[in-house]
Amino acid sequence: MTDQTEKDAGSGIPTLEQMQAWTGAIGSVQQMMLEYVSSQLARGKPAEGVGAPDMSRLMQAQANFWSDSMILWQRFITPETAPPPPADHEKDRRFKGAAWRENPMFDLIRQSYQLLSDHLLQGVDAVEGLTPAQRERLRFATRAFADAMSPSNFAITNPEVLARTLETNGQNLVKGLEHMLADIGKGQLTHTDSKAFEVGRNIAATPGKVIKETPLYQLIQYTPVTETVARIPLVIFPPWINRFYILDLSPEKSFIRWAVAEGLTVFVVSWKSADAAMAATTMDDYLLRGELDAIDTVRELLDVPAVHTVGYCVAGTALAALLALLAARGQADKVASATFFTAQVDFADSGDLKLFVDDEQLALAQALAKDNGYLDGRYMAATFNLLRGRELIWNYVVNNYLMGDDYPPFDLLHWNGDTTNLPVDWHNAYLRDLYRDNRLVDGSYTIDGTPIDLSRIETPAYVQAGREDHIAPAKSVWKLMHYLNGPARFVLAGSGHIAGVVNPPSAGKYQFWTYDGKPESLDEFIAGATETKGSWWPDWRAWLAGIDPATVAADGARQPGSGSLPALEDAPGRYVKLR
Structure with missing residues (x-):
């Protein structure tokens, strides 16, 4: 036996x-x-x-x-x-x-x-x-x-x-223990080889200049590579909870580099990672002294009446509020178009992130900030990792700590681990007022004393959502279509919150869906949509050209540092490197 x-x-x-x-x-x-x-x-x-x-x-x-x-x-x-x-x-x-x-x-x-x-x-x-x-x-x-x-x-x-x-x-366990102790020391889970990428060298490396610096942001203007450029420039607002170079990763993935090659004069806001001096920063600051200030700066620099804008995620939420404010002030013509990357305004169906906005979580964020007035970016990184714990936590526990594998070089994961700090009072107010209480759509939210009414927005809009987005679910992003009263194009991209956006045409990956009519719901959109293989970027570029196809010579102020604003330093600037 x-x-x-x-x-x-x-x-x-x-x-x-x-x-x-x-x-x-x-x-x-x-x-x-x-x-x-x-x-x-x-x-x-x-x-x-x-x-x-x-x-x-x-x-x-x-x-x-x-x-x-x-x-x-x-x-x-x-x-x-x-x-x-x-x-x-x-x-x-x-x-x-x-x-x-x-x-x-x-x-x-x-x-x-x-x-x-x-x-x-x-x-x-x-x-x-x-x-x-x-x-x-x-x-x-x-x-x-x-x-x-x-x-x-x-x-x-x-x-x-x-x-x-x-x-x-047993050497895998020895190596894994080294990885684990290193992560404990820095207070953050490692996802990729930290030495494989350097900001300004092989990521965030599109040529350009910083032409303006404020206590809140740096404004980067990129060097044109075409003899002529679109008359209307493009101003991009990345989410302030991450580094802007999600849109300027390695050259073959860079949305910014691609947009420059497509003949656009591209400007990007690089938000400053919060420190104690920013403790009193509010939503009004991010909108008026951030997004609106950048828009007015570009308009004056290039002597143009309006700009195209892009708002990614939370910056898109802020952009919608800003458009409503400009409409209320009779200044809507400052913005020729607004593109929203996975942005929400109605948070009734905002996904799993809404689970982190109760009183206990807000109190925890306040406590973690202590007396500094800002929230360490590692807290937000941990929160987002929890949303996909199986892929972003336990997968790496197994590979890095148990198997003892070397960290693979991956630019997207390098960006994911490059955290930014946030003013804690403003961060909590954003989560409480928008995510939890949904005030942006009930008429009770104000900017600079002005009630925000999204239905006043008549600016042409391009609304992009990710089919598998777990941070800004497609059904939540779709709600923006119900508040816009101007011409709006909704595009559903394959993949999620990041890969659905960062999908260059050269990759030949995923697909996107469009609908030429005016569907009343996302279900109706999906039922009647036309699928196109590959990236949605060319569709967006054609949409921009449809608003204004005019071009101008890429000289004078179209060259960074050659106009009324001298170059302060090379892109990507110092703010993106601040911790």
Whole structure:
């Protein structure tokens, strides 16, 4: 019997003892769940805001759990008669390695974990008395817990880590420990080789000059590469929660470099990472002394009546508010067009980020700022990583800490880790007033004392959304179309919040959808949209040309530093390097 057990163990087939142990483990989990529910019911006084579980749902959930558990065992005992695993289980990238299926023991570990995870999440729906927001928070927390407990995250239950450990005599774990200690020291998870990229050398390297500096931003003007340029210049407002060079990554990915090559005079605002001197900065400052000041500066420099504008993410939200303010002041003609990259104005369906805007989270941000008046950018980076914990946290825990892999060079991940600080009072006010209370669309929000009414916007608009965007969901971005009263073109791009935007034509990746009519809803748009392979950038460029096709010579003030504003330093400037 002992010889047979050892033979089975060596062949990877679970022994009788191992099967009994796993049966006991799964039974214990089921028993713990039942005992927990029973104890909660016996107490007779559920937690505040949470009702007792719906008994019919609970009983059905338990029945489903037992049924699925039996099917799981059937796959191992009589696989030819068992139903196949759920399709999403087989597509789970955490378990893509062959060892998770070829070794019966690890296959059992994998499928047991997936079964438990599914039923933990299903259990969220059995809790009564929760508001929709509370249920979403509970679901998010449950999913985060389930992701953290994946057997792929632990050396002893990950067959690929065990194989690497035997292969390297444990040197992978030594190297992984070095990675982990380094990350602890800097207080941030590393995603890519920090030495592979240098701002101004191989990223943020499009030639240009800083032509203006204020306490809030630097204004960069890029050097034209065509003999003529579009008469109307382009001013880009990147999100202040990140570095501007998301739009100027490596040369082959740079939206800015591409726009310059397309004959546009391009200006970009590089926001200053907050310090103690910016503690009193408000939304009015970012709009009036930031975006509007940059618009007026470019108009005066080039002697043009209007500019094209781009607002990415939160900067697009601010741009919409600014357009409404200009309309109220009778100055809407300062902006010839507005392009919105994954920007929201109505935050009713703003996705998982809304889970981080309750009073507790805002108080935490305030506490982390201490007496400095600004929030360390690493807090925001951690928040965004949590939104996709499986891909942006645990994937790197496995690869960097357990497998001991070298960090791959990836410009996008370098940018993702290049954090910026934010004035904490303004940051909290933004989350509270817009994300939580949705004041931008109810008429109660003001800028410089002026009520903001988005329906006054008649500026031609190009609204881009990402089909798989988890930060600004497409259905949330679509809502902007209901508030604009000028000509507006909606474009749905393949991929998400970053790759859906940063998708150069040369890459030949993804696709985008357009609709030539006036759909009333996103569902109607999707049902009747035309799909085009590749990047949406050329579609946007053609749309701009349709507004004003006129060109002028690329001389005089069109050359950075040759007009009334002398060059202060080479692009990308010093603000982008401040920590």
